[in-house]
Amino acid sequence: MKNRGQLFTWDLVFATFIFLVSLLLSIYLWESTTNDIVNAERTYDMEWLSTWSSEELVRIPGYPYNWTTADVVVYGLTHVARVLTPYGSEQKVVYTTPVDRVLDSDKMMFFVQSVNSDYESARRRFLGEAQYNFYVSFFCVNESRMDCFDGLPLRFVRDNVTCGNNYTFTQRDGMLDSRIWLEAEQWWGNPNDEKCGNCSAGNMSLNPSSAVVSLNAIPRLYSVWVRDYDDPADRSFQIKVGPDYSRVLGVHGSNEIRWEYVGDYYLDGSSQVSFNFTNSATLVDAVLITSDVEYNPASRNPPYGNPFMPSDPRCVVGQVPASGYDLLVSDTKTATFWHGSYYPGTPGSPSYFSNYTVRVQVVAWV
Numbered sequence: 001m002k003n004r005g006q007l008f009t010w011d012l013v014f015a016t017f018i019f020l021v022s023l024l025l026s027i028y029l030w031e032s033t034t035n036d037i038v039n040a041e042r043t044y045d046m047e048w049l050s051t052w053s054s055e056e057l058v059r060i061p062g063y064p065y066n067w068t069t070a071d072v073v074v075y076g077l078t079h080v081a082r083v084l085t086p087y088g089s090e091q092k093v094v095y096t097t098p099v100d101r102v103l104d105s106d107k108m109m110f111f112v113q114s115v116n117s118d119y120e121s122a123r124r125r126f127l128g129e130a131q132y133n134f135y136v137s138f139f140c141v142n143e144s145r146m147d148c149f150d151g152l153p154l155r156f157v158r159d160n161v162t163c164g165n166n167y168t169f170t171q172r173d174g175m176l177d178s179r180i181w182l183e184a185e186q187w188w189g190n191p192n193d194e195k196c197g198n199c200s201a202g203n204m205s206l207n208p209s210s211a212v213v214s215l216n217a218i219p220r221l222y223s224v225w226v227r228d229y230d231d232p233a234d235r236s237f238q239i240k241v242g243p244d245y246s247r248v249l250g251v252h253g254s255n256e257i258r259w260e261y262v263g264d265y266y267l268d269g270s271s272q273v274s275f276n277f278t279n280s281a282t283l284v285d286a287v288l289i290t291s292d293v294e295y296n297p298a299s300r301n302p303p304y305g306n307p308f309m310p311s312d313p314r315c316v317v318g319q320v321p322a323s324g325y326d327l328l329v330s331d332t333k334t335a336t337f338w339h340g341s342y343y344p345g346t347p348g349s350p351s352y353f354s355n356y357t358v359r360v361q362v363v364a365w366v
Helices: 002-059 105-117 119-127
Strands: 082-087 090-095 133-140 179-183 212-214 220-229 238-240 257-267 272-276 284-290 315-318 328-337 358-365
Touching: 002 119, 002 133, 002 328, 002 358, 105 119, 105 133, 105 315, 119 133, 119 315, 257 284
Parallel strands: none
Antiparallel strands: 082 090, 133 315, 133 358, 179 284, 212 272, 220 257, 220 284, 238 272, 328 358
């Protein structure tokens, strides 16, 4: 009897152990499965939200359709064409149907300003009641450049606009600034030829000789600068951007590479850059053309490198996670910009659209 009692006790202990292990394993599997389901639902919700939000930005005009930072209710960036139609003895502005995936540059600037000024209000307006964070990136197809924003018309915005990543859109005369960068290695000479004696970067300056470069410039006033090299050798030359050749350049006597101001010129799609009176010693590294007539590249140190190549070639607005986020999803859409007159005669005509494509990426995270 005593031995049978001891055996029964050990059976009970073993059975209890098995039961507890099974119970704990079941609880673990239940919690793990529940967490997986919750995470899957949250991922789906965030993916749907980022897709919907990016679609809204590039496919609707927002509300009201001509919203500003002062009265925006719903964000949307598409352009609503305006047409002048007869109205009695006068003409009346009629707003037509929004053009799908054709963005209004004023609305983009207003969007940046709105998010920068009050992120929490913008988050609720953009994502509704969802308790997620977000940021939006605007960037060109060529992700190393920002020229898809050059010369965009602005009807209402008259201030420079700085994005959350410190990239600044500068404007003047109702247009975002335009920039053209011509570098020797791409447009003239032998890219493997090193002709800058005391330049730390090497391969800095090449002889432009008979090079002719078509600019395809947006019609407006530009300042023109050249980066050349001078020393006791005869490195003089002239550059032609407008109707006439410039003064003699390459004779600044600095015995170094430096920027020289050429002048201000009105350029358009037919404008070209060419050189004259070059010789075997002429060394021209780059030509910089900008509508920002107050810009002075001579203040850059070092003087070489493309000053229009930002370290982060995007416009980012919103709250970017530094680290430690649980989940991050994104969706990217492509669009172009309206680039026509204020009252195009044929709304939706491709001739009024920008030739460049912009990408709009919405990122939601928690």
